[in-house]
Amino acid sequence: MAGEMAKGEKTVKIEYLTRVEGEGGIYVRAEGGELRDVKLNIFEPPRFFEAFLRGRHFQEVPDITARICGICPVAYQMSSVHALEAALGVRPGPEIRMLRRLLYCAEWIESHALHIYLLNAPDFLGYESAVAMAADHPQEVERGLRLKKIGNGLLDLLGGRATHPVSVCVGGFYKVPRRKELEKLREDFLWGLEAAQETVTWVSGLTFPEFTPEYEFVSVSHPTEYPMNERRIISSVGLNIDPVEYEQIFLEEHVAHSTALHSVRADRGSSYFVGPLARLNLNFDKLLPRAQAAARSCGVSWPCHNPFMSIVARAVELVHAFEEALGIIDAYREPAASRAEIQVHAGEGCAATEAPRGLLYHRYRINDQGLVEAAKIVPPTSQNMRRMEDDLRQLLPGVLNQPDAEIARVSENLVRSYDPCISCSTHFLKLRFDRGR
Amino acid sequence: MSPETRPKLAVYKFSSCDGCQLAILSLEDELLSLVGEVEIAYFLEARSQTLEGPYDVTLVEGSVSTAEDIERIHKVREQSKYLITIGACATAGGIQALRNWADVGEFVRAVYATPAYINTLEQSTPISAHVAVDFELNGCPINKYQILEVLTALLVGRAPHLPRHSVCLECKRRGTSCVMVLGGIPCLGPLTQAGCGALCPAYNRGCYGCFGPMESPNPDSFAGFLLKNGTPRAELIRMLRGFTGYAEVFRSAGDKLAKTSP
Structure with missing residues (x-):
């Protein structure tokens, strides 16, 4: 962060937003004590996944889309296999369905533990990193690392490795775990x-x-x-649609200051909020008993509209993920076939699943050779981009009289609460603040 | 080691998915002792405070795909005693190097409504295409033990021990039956460097080459074998043009097949 006087205006630049996945920045301009402009600047070099997926075979898609994000590859694999199965008319059996939920639980655990303990908690306790926080809060940091490790351990077992697992395919899995392998994890999950x-x-x-x-x-x-994996899409103002209607209801806009597209409601151009806080507010009654009890007794009243408290929603989901994983492990029967047979034909299909950071929409059209003709991917961070800007617009007028460092701290804390994955939505976040005088 | 004498470590990101730098945070058991041995001086994903260079060891994730990237990687090189690339993007250009066989202008138009807002280079290239690189870690993603090995080696002053042989040897060690010989499944294992633990064949599928070419590959013989056994040429080209498709061995093998396409 640097301050300078020029042409009667004070400019404050905060170079990097840290402890987020990917890189980007925030631009804030104020004149005469009034907030004039807020932009989330995303200069992450575009990687053009939707373009180079064309011509690839449908079975390569879950491997390729995993590479959009190293923190939530399973989410990309899940949305792609569901969308492609819709295109091909494939319906995997109940065992496959439960294994996919288990895989998703593993990713939620790994991703939520990472965000809560290593990225977000230092904000609230006044540390610049989890390593610095560990000096005063060793038990908490060690607990976070162990939680994360347990999530990664389950990903390793189900997918071969935690980042870019190799087991997921359209129709099911290349290989499913043995019951006794899963049982070995039980003790860790009870601790978790x-x-x-x-x-x-x-x-x-x-x-x-x-x-x-x-x-x-x-x-x-x-x-x-x-x-997690299915089925409809709902909102707190009464929306209730099938994912096939998604692109009529939500629109991606391309703005000059961001290589990440901004999603808005198509009819009124308004922003919306996806992620753990949205999920919990809309699906409280579907939380498993231990998670619901934890949510009720923690002193937060739900539905909660404070984005900073997303960390609490994330922690409640951590309980849910462990509880659900234990249930799936206990009930697990090895399926007779690890994947459904596929008759290749031309088709189009879409799906929305819940990545750790929120709703992730994919749509594919394939030809009769099984090659992709068109792909569309809308990551959760793109959907939250406009909402984060709206939040900053609302939050900053109340803190403009504070020192620059405090404005920067609060802005970063807010954006970080959304757990933005800038690599997903594209990256390179510099924070710039112009304070007119 | 006392805080004053700890070597300074920096982690930089270019065009990538973050999965390789995540390997550092995935050292759950070793992370806190690692920071006792090295000072994490610059690592935006992990800490807000950044320390000025020069750095003793710099890990670079991601490929070069914009004009700003080229400028930035030269600055990073100037600040770094040892520069180590981590992963397929930094070492071979990554999956985004698929643009190198296409018209990037058409890619921009396909993805973005207002192409004029987008600045990108025609090619996605590895770090070594721009600056000298001291050591390369392969993998999409790398695994955390590669990081631990290379940092340990630097700390004690020896060469890192990382395999350069093929995935086939790892399958034999692991006791995995050959998916290509027994299952007829096309597998890039014979051309690909070990290091993943031969995961894909252990999961009943062919290797997709994410650790890049091994030390002495024979792509002509490999391609001949697959073509003779019925793998369509187009599928073979797609196999070679994957996560490390722009690495020299895979690139030239794929291009040769594309050129001789009937």
Whole structure:
């Protein structure tokens, strides 16, 4: 961060937003004490996945889209296999369905533990990193690392490796685990369930800024399950659609200051909110009992409109993921076939699943050779991009009289609360602040 | 080691998915002792404070795909005693190097509504195409033990021990039956460097080459074998043009097949 006087205006530049996945910046301009402009600048070099997927075979797609994000590759694999199965009319059996949920639980655990303990908690306790925080809070940091390791361990077992697992294919899995392999993880998961509940207690005791904008929360919704792999898309203002309607309801806009597209509601151009807070607010009654009890007893009233408290929602989901994983492990029967047979034909299909950071939409059209003709991918961070700008617009007028360092700290804390994955939505976040005088 | 004498470590990101730098944070058991041995001086994903260079060891993730990247990688090189690339993007250009066989202008138009807003180079290239690189770690992603090995080697002053032989040897060690010989599944294992633990064949599928070419590959013989056994030429070209497709061995093998396409 640097300050300078020029032409009667004070410019503050905060070079990098840190402790997020990918790189980017925030631009803030104020004149005469009034906020004039807020932009999330994303200069992450575009990688053109939707373009180079064309001509690839459909079975290569989950391997390729995993590379959009090293933190949530499973999410990209899940949305692609569901969308391609819709295009091909394939319906994997119930065992495959549960294994996919288990794989998703593993990724939520790894990703949420990383974000809560290593990226976000230092904000609230006044540290510049988890390593610095570890000097004063060794137990918490060690708990976070062990939680993360347990998630990675399950990813290793189900997928061969935690980052870019190799087991997922259209139709099911190349290989499914043996029952006894899963049983070995049981003890770790029992510990994890307790540790996740301690996490809820710990993060709900942090001090949060008072900030509760009006939001449209959007998430996947299922009649009996907490949303992960399917089925409809709902919102807090009454939206309830099939994913095939997604592109009529939500629109991606291309703005000059971002290589990440911005999603808005097509009809009124308004922003919306996806991610753990949206999921929890919209699906509270689908949380498993331990997770629901943790959410009720932590002193937060739900639905919660404070984006800074996303860390609490993330911790509640951590409990849910452990609880659900244990249930799936206990009920697991090895399926007779690891994947469904596929008759290749031309088709088009889409799907929305819940990445750790929120709703992830994919659509593909394939030809009769099984080669991709068109692909569309809308990551959660693109959908939150406009919402984060709107939040900053609402938050910053209240802190403009504070020192620059404080403005920067609060802005970064807010953006980080969304757990933006700038690599997903593209990257390179520099924070610039112009304070007119 | 006392804080004053710890070597300074920097981690830089270019065009990538973050998965390789995540390998550092995935050293759950070793992370806290690692920071006792090296000072993490610049690592935006992990800490807000950044320390000025020069750095003793710099890990670079990601490929070069914009004009700013070229400028930045030269500055990073100037600040670094040892520069080590981590992963397929930094070492071979990454999956985004698929643009190198296409018209990038058409790619921009296909993805973005307002192409004029987008600045990108026609090619995605490895770090070594721009500056001298002291050591390269392969993998999409690398695994955390490669990081640990290379840092340990530097700390004690020896060469890193990382395999250069093929995935086939890892399959034999692991006791995995050959998916190509027994299952008829096309597998890039014979051309690909070990280091992943021969994961894909152990999961009943062919290797897709994410650790890049091994030390002494024979792509002509490999391609001849697959073509003779019924793998369509187009599929073979797609196999070679994957996560490390722009690495010299895979690139020239794929191009040769494309050129002799009937």
